[in-house]
Amino acid sequence: xxxxxxxxxxxxxxxxxxxxxxxxxxxxxxxxxxxxxxxxxxxxxxxxxxxxxxxxxxxxxxxxxxxxxxxxxxxxxxxxxxxxxxxxxxxxxxxxxxxxxxxxxxxxxxxxxxxxxxxxxxxxxxxxxxxxxxxxxxxxxxxxxxxxxxxxxxxxxxxxxxxxxxxxxxxxxxxxxxxxxxxxxxxxxxxxxxxxxxxxxxxxxxxxxxxxxxxxxxxxxxxxxxxxxxxxxxxxxxxxxxxxxxxxxxxxxxxxxxxxxxxxxxxxxxxxxxxxxxxxxxxxxxxxxxxxxxxxxxxxxxxxxxxxxxxxxxxxxxxxxxxxxxxxxxxxxxxxxxxxxxxxxxxxxxxxxxxxxxxxxxxxxxxxxxxxxxxxxxxxxxxxxxxxxxxxxxxxxxxxxxxxxxxxxxxxxxxxxxxxxxxxxxxxxxxxxxxxxxxxxxxxxxxxxxxxxxxxxxxxxxxxxxxxxxxxxxxxxxxxxxxxxxxxxxxxxxxxxxxxxxxxxxxxxxxxxxxxxxxxxxxxxx
Amino acid sequence: xxxxxxxxxxxxxxxxxxxxxxxxxxxxxxxxxxxxxxxxxxxxxxxxxxxxxxxxxxxxxxxxxxxxxxxxxxxxxxxxxxxxxxxxxxxxxxxxxxxxxxxxxxxxxxxxxxxxxxxxxxxxxxxxxxxxxxxxxxxxxxxxxxxxxxxxxxxxxxxxxxxxxxxxxxxxxxxxxxxxxxxxxxxxxxxxxxxxxxxxxxxxxxxxxxxxxxxxxxxxxxxxxxxxxxx
Numbered sequence: 001x002x003x004x005x006x007x008x009x010x011x012x013x014x015x016x017x018x019x020x021x022x023x024x025x026x027x028x029x030x031x032x033x034x035x036x037x038x039x040x041x042x043x044x045x046x047x048x049x050x051x052x053x054x055x056x057x058x059x060x061x062x063x064x065x066x067x068x069x070x071x072x073x074x075x076x077x078x079x080x081x082x083x084x085x086x087x088x089x090x091x092x093x094x095x096x097x098x099x100x101x102x103x104x105x106x107x108x109x110x111x112x113x114x115x116x117x118x119x120x121x122x123x124x125x126x127x128x129x130x131x132x133x134x135x136x137x138x139x140x141x142x143x144x145x146x147x148x149x150x151x152x153x154x155x156x157x158x159x160x161x162x163x164x165x166x167x168x169x170x171x172x173x174x175x176x177x178x179x180x181x182x183x184x185x186x187x188x189x190x191x192x193x194x195x196x197x198x199x200x201x202x203x204x205x206x207x208x209x210x211x212x213x214x215x216x217x218x219x220x221x222x223x224x225x226x227x228x229x230x231x232x233x234x235x236x237x238x239x240x241x242x243x244x245x246x247x248x249x250x251x252x253x254x255x256x257x258x259x260x261x262x263x264x265x266x267x268x269x270x271x272x273x274x275x276x277x278x279x280x281x282x283x284x285x286x287x288x289x290x291x292x293x294x295x296x297x298x299x300x301x302x303x304x305x306x307x308x309x310x311x312x313x314x315x316x317x318x319x320x321x322x323x324x325x326x327x328x329x330x331x332x333x334x335x336x337x338x339x340x341x342x343x344x345x346x347x348x349x350x351x352x353x354x355x356x357x358x359x360x361x362x363x364x365x366x367x368x369x370x371x372x373x374x375x376x377x378x379x380x381x382x383x384x385x386x387x388x389x390x391x392x393x394x395x396x397x398x399x400x401x402x403x404x405x406x407x408x409x410x411x412x413x414x415x416x417x418x419x420x421x422x423x424x425x426x427x428x429x430x431x432x433x434x435x436x437x438x439x440x441x442x443x444x445x446x447x448x449x450x451x452x453x454x455x456x457x458x459x460x461x462x463x464x465x466x467x468x469x470x471x472x473x474x475x476x477x478x479x480x481x482x483x484x485x486x487x488x489x490x491x492x493x494x495x496x497x498x499x500x501x502x503x504x505x506x507x508x509x510x511x512x513x514x515x516x517x518x519x520x521x522x523x524x525x526x
Numbered sequence: 527x528x529x530x531x532x533x534x535x536x537x538x539x540x541x542x543x544x545x546x547x548x549x550x551x552x553x554x555x556x557x558x559x560x561x562x563x564x565x566x567x568x569x570x571x572x573x574x575x576x577x578x579x580x581x582x583x584x585x586x587x588x589x590x591x592x593x594x595x596x597x598x599x600x601x602x603x604x605x606x607x608x609x610x611x612x613x614x615x616x617x618x619x620x621x622x623x624x625x626x627x628x629x630x631x632x633x634x635x636x637x638x639x640x641x642x643x644x645x646x647x648x649x650x651x652x653x654x655x656x657x658x659x660x661x662x663x664x665x666x667x668x669x670x671x672x673x674x675x676x677x678x679x680x681x682x683x684x685x686x687x688x689x690x691x692x693x694x695x696x697x698x699x700x701x702x703x704x705x706x707x708x709x710x711x712x713x714x715x716x717x718x719x720x721x722x723x724x725x726x727x728x729x730x731x732x733x734x735x736x737x738x739x740x741x742x743x744x745x746x747x748x749x750x751x752x753x754x755x756x757x
Contacts, residue, residue: 085556127556196623248619392618407657411716429622459625459658459716512630512655 028091028103033113034077036286037069037141040168041079042096043289044175047269050276055268056339061186062179063097066136068126070414071117072143072444074107081136083129111444111524116166116288117141120174123181135185137178142415164297168289173266173298180265184258188343195251197244197316198428204313204384206240209375211310211319214326215303223333227357230330232374234354235367253348255317260324260349263302267325270299313387314427327353391426394435398454404470405515406477406497408448411461413523415443418457423450425457432457437499444523446504453499465499477516479509489521538737542568543673546729554719566733567682571740574686579755582740583685590685591742594755598745601752607684608692625716629654629661629690631697642666642707643728652694658716661690667704671730675705705730 030038045063052059066081078088080099088102095101119141125133144166199207210233217229241249274295292298306322309315327349331338335356347355359367371377410417418425418432421441425432434457437450441463448463456464470476477497481490488509495502495509495518506522545567550560563576572583580593583605593600631654638649647666654661669675679695679702687695690711695701707730711723749755 085554087555126554128558131559133558196620198619198621200619395618395621405657409658411714427622428618429620429624431622458622461717462658464657510655515655515657517655 028089028093030077030091030094030103031113032285033071033115033117034069034075034103036115036117036168036289037077037171038079038094038096038101039286039289040171041067041175044172044179045097047172047273048176048179051269051272054272055265056180056183058187059180059183061183063099065123065179065182066099066126066134067175068124068136068138070138070140071113072141072414073111073113074105074109074414076104076107078102078104078136081127081134083127083134085127109522109524110526114143116144116168118144118166118171118174122178123185135182137175137182139174139178140414142419160297163290164294164301166288167294167298168286169292169294169298173269176269177262177266180262181258184261184343188257188346190254190258191346192247192250192254195248195255195317195320196429197248197252199314199316199384199388200243201381201385201388203240203243203316204388205377205381206236207316207319208310208380208384209236209371209377210240211306211323212375214323214330215306215310217330218303218326226330227334230334230353231357231359231363231367232371234350234357234359235364236371236375237350238364239368239371250348252316252320253350255320256324256327256349258324259317259321261328263321263325264328267299267302267329270295270302274299313384314391324349331356387426391428391433394426394433394454395428397435398433398456401454401466401468403466403468403514404476406465406467406499407515407517408463408502409461409517409519410443410446410463410523413443413446413461413520415523416460417441417443417463418460421457421463423455430458430460438463445525446520446523447502449501451499451501455499465497467498469498475511475516491526539734540568540570540737540739542566542733542735543678544729544731544733544735545673545678545727547725547727550724552722552724562728565682566735566739567678568735568740569677569681572682572685573735573739574682582742583681584740585681592752592755593743593746598743598747599749599755600742600746601749601755603752605685608687608689625658626689627654627656627659627661627716629656629693631694633698640666642668642726645671645707645730647707652698654690659714661711661713663690663694663712664710665701665706666708667701668707669704671705671707672732673705673730674732675703678705 048059048062052062064080067077067079068081069077069079071077076088078084079096079101081088081102084090084102087104087106089104091101091103119139121137121139123135124138126136126138127134197203213229213232213236217226217233220226220229244252270292273292277292302322302325306326309319309322312318331349331352335352338352420443421432421434421438423434423438423440424436425434427433434450434455436454437452438448438455438457439450441448441450453465458464467476477495479490479496480494482492484490489506490509491506493502493504493507495504495507497516502518504520504522505525506520508519508521510517510519543566545565547563547565548560549563551558561577563574565575566573570584570586572581574581574583575595578595580595582591582593584590585605588605590603590605591600592603631652634651634653636649636651640647640649645668647668650665650667652661652663652665654663683691683695683702705727708726709724711721711725713721713723715721
């Protein structure tokens, strides 16, 4: 057993639950879910204490970054912030790594937090200290429902896969990922902005070939063959980028530099944990933390994510995570030392790979021709082309719908609609078109049943349905409720319109000439 | 540094309206440091200093220069007032990434009269409603101010107002008879937290400025776009 690991276990067990000595004031008690996150953050910092410099020479300062965690019940926990904004109360009997813990319960609702809670986010400016915004990692956690699966998964998840999917280790890796971003912001200035790009059939086809080539290179043990696959990757990238303008190309490469390298950090942590320590079952009150006992499966899950991402027709930016990470891991093999001055030089990972391979123009032509047979081009192209046609057709159908708009605003639930909506969709940016409607959407006690008519989910929190044949002068919906408050707030309401049936514990209706706006005021019964 | 050089150079002087404004922003309950901007609005040009940037409009040349005040870099663009037509996103590669609310505005008149920086102002409230966001804008207005209000709109506001303000002025053109001395905009955006922006005119006066104020300072180096000034 690794002695440093034993040390970190003891640190967790003592540092979080250490009561303030002699404190006569009644102590606050955090729920299990919040305690688990304190442990996860502490364990992330412990891991980085051990491995940060090995992962990326010079990476320090990770323990100085505050965390802000949002829970489905409206609680907000803040850790290590130098000047918490109004509403956060210091929990004197908790600390992590010597950092203070704060809680804002002003918007807490009566909702039991169901484990496991997992989620993502990123660095945001939150609060001000010494006149400067405080870069804080903001994480929005959601309860992983018992029957949930990865997007696109059609098979049921067996117990083993379920254990990997819901393991707290995933959350530790996300925390490390976001902490690494904070390091990147110190040493590198973004030049091109986020990639915002809806795919086309050329892009999707060659992106899948790129992804396959990277995957084959990563799993190849023969150095010569590995480099052949990397040449395929570089040539496929050139062909893919015929669909992109110069700015988009630079944005994509920079996404790989940012998100790809942060994902590389996750994979390096798993590599190092595998090499350096014997996994240990943990008894720290978190039933979903297994002390990295499944490190091989966690690594495999990363590759599965890559397989899913490379094959997903409508995704562009999301590919940069594993595409960039695999380039980093392969650079470790073909150009050791590549990380020295990486951010100072600002050369993108794909350029470093290309520079290491020295592919002539003549060779590129030969490789390009070979891609068609080595990667089943026709089959890949036909698949993506068909889906792109379906997507564009869905867009046309939704654009043609004019009439009375019903907007369902779920922002106050703090839950993203897409993760709870069931139905086949096509995406443009963060607009999701469900041409055959949403079968069911459920967020706690809010439930929508679609009636097989096109709907849109947009801007994460909103659903839109257009009644193309509204009756003038009428509501164009039926409403039942148990209680009314003021002019337009209803409790235990069931609203039936031509395209959906909506049940909600509390909602507000506002009507304008061509819009009915339904705001969900509570996701749980009051 | 660039500002001072310009102020000392010119011998000729021109009349201009000077507006100084202070903008405070509160986001997610946190108040950010306020920002002071100064604008000199003349017949043929505008000189605006805000934060690290100076912007000069030259109506006679049809140019707009943006200058980094802490360097010698500048960008040049044609001076055109922002379009008013709604843009339909035809580039399928870009569709759905950003959301620009198209507010439908309703105006609420109030009987309230307040003194804002010694100016007697009338208060009105505008309510904006869009598919995925809402905005309430409280405004304090006056006509009794020693500046040319029409010129301020013609030469300055029409070029610098954001989409929301342009749609407000389009819907309620009579507002252009008044100077907006204070505004408090409370927006509930589609995704982000509530944002409150409070802007107050702290000085409104008729002044004389050096004619050279509207010239590009010597020694400036041009970059290809405004984005390059942020790098």
